[in-house]
């Protein structure tokens with residue numbers, strides 16, 4: 135398993151390099167230039183200086199190599215410096231945002247906690263709701279519970295989050311006034327009152343996204359359970375006199391979780407990338423809204439870096455899903 | 470047949486119906502039989518003749534719905550298994566009645582090691598601790614002839630061959646020392662040589678442990694070597710029942726006779742089943758009102774269409790205890 139993991143990690147390197155190349159050049163081809171953001175009143179020579187400081191005058195392959203070096207060398211060193219108070223990265227050029235003129239990674243570092251808190255919680259809530267619902271729906275297939283679950287899942291699938299989110303805001307914020315309409319990023323939890331406030335402002339975005347996630351995962355759980363419920367080993371477990379509880383929650387569930395865990399792991403990168411709409415709707419100042427802002431502002435380094443980070447996460451969680459599969463299913467041996 | 474002693478299992482008038490979208494399927498129609506202590510009862514019939522459904526009905530292993538047991542009693546000792554609570558029935562399954570299924574490749578849970586799967590009934594029914602159950606599991610694996618038993622407790626089913634897996638299944642079924650072992654075509658999915666090994670194993674275990682066995686197969690050749698008594702099933706009914714010698718020496722039902730012709734001859738050439746009995750067992754969409762075999766029978770006459778034959782004794786003993794057959798036709802009448 136370990137050698138397999140290492141081999142997969144090594145294989146990920148050329149994959150990621152190729153992806154980085156594609157991302158960098160594609161984004162670079164995008165129309166519009168950061169130069170257009172500079173007011174026209176700025177004299178040409180000053181304008182040229184600004185552009186030069188941004189490194190825009192270099193040929194594209196030079197900029198690519200520079201960016202790679204910054205991404206894989208300078209930024210990790212900076213991370214180490216920040217963690218341990220060392221100064222390895224002193225004087226090295228970091229990836230700089232066109233918009234803020236600050237390091238891209240500092241901005242990402244500010245935004246990630248917001249995203250993790252809200253979108254991550256939503257994903258977790260979605261999983262925690264979906265798994266028991268899926269199990270029970272399968273165990274009582276075609277019962278009213280299962281039918282209701284099917285209907286809700288269909289709604290969760292087909293209604294986009296900008297609609298369900300808006301609906302929740304209208305009902306629970308505007309009409310009932312239970313929750314705030316906007317997420318306050320600056321809120322710091324220091325005591326009970328601010329904790330309650332934080333929970334309250336998280337509720338609606340978490341519900342919106344959590345239900346959408348739960349819809350997909352519960353269906354997946356249900357069909358996996360149903361698939362396994364028909365297997366011969368289930369009859370064997372019953373023939374041994376095991377209780378229904380043991381049969382369903384041990385024998386069937388253990389087998390059914392294998393593909394579901396994989397799907398859950400594969401879905402984790404979407405926490406970072408897929409929640410753009412929800413973040414914007416509720417005003418959560420996270421990674422998704424950072425990406426939207428960067429696209430609007432022609433902030434190429436920011437877009438390139440964020441897109442590449444998403445790519446790394448996807449490759450990473452693919453690997454994690456495969457390894458988990460091997461850990462959960464004794465029939466799979468990677469070595 | 471030891472007279473006087475109560476049978477360990479007595480089934481009377483069992484009827485099992487599947488309610489499907491296409492209508493009802495009467496899979497078991499008024500089946501009665503009994504099992505003496507220590508006896509091996511062979512159950513034969515082509516696939517689809519209702520053998521598995523009959524046996525699974527006994528201990529509530531059929532999914533309900535669609536299955537529905539319409540009538541009958543299943544006496545195990547003094548308990549009627551059809552009328553006890555689901556919890557009480559679970560105390561019987563795996564403890565007093567062990568079940569071995571046809572396909573050892575799919576009958577074990579792939580994600581638990583065999584030690585765990587053998588220990589489960591031991592802990593559930595006999596209240597053993599983990600350590601005690603592991604010790605007993607080693608004993609059981611040795612009993613069914615798996616070498617290096619203790620080392621193999623941690624192995625998963627896929628690390629065993631088909632024959633070895635069936636041995637594990639037998640170990641599980643025998644774990645709690647059951648009164649009755651039901652083996653539903655336990656060798657059908659295995660190679661011929663492995664089949665023979667499993668048969669030998671069961672013979673040996675029977676001598677050691679003395680449990681009564683119901684052995685289901687569609688191969689009369691297998692039955693000849695191990696059974697005390699044979700019950701032939703067709704269309705969800707018992708069509709002939711006799712001590713093994715009588716059945717082979719003097720088969721009465723045209724279906725039994727046809728089955729006997731499918732046994733490989735001494736020269737090793739196997740008769741083609743389809744040549745011998747053309748057609749397939751019927752799917753019973755209603756309780757039989759005529760002979761279920763009549764469409765394939767070479768002796769068919771008017772009465773076969775009018776009336777479903779009941780089992781009648783061919784000797785002085787009551788139906789079920791000697792040689793009996795459910796057929797209107799008699800060889801004597803034909804010869805005369």
Ligand SMILES: Nc1ncnc2c1ncn2[C@@H]1O[C@H](COP(=O)(O)OP(=O)(O)O)[C@@H](O)[C@H]1O
Pocket residue numbers: 487489494496514515516517518519520521522523535751752753
């Ligand atoms: N789950 C089910 N639903 C409907 N019909 C079934 C089901 N299981 C078995 N049957 C029917 O019951 C009859 C007897 O089947 P079975 O007992 O499995 O035969 P055997 O074990 O003798 O090969 C067959 O006609 C089969 O189609």
Ligand SMILES: [Mg+2]
Pocket residue numbers: 516517520521522653654
């Ligand atoms: Mg069968």
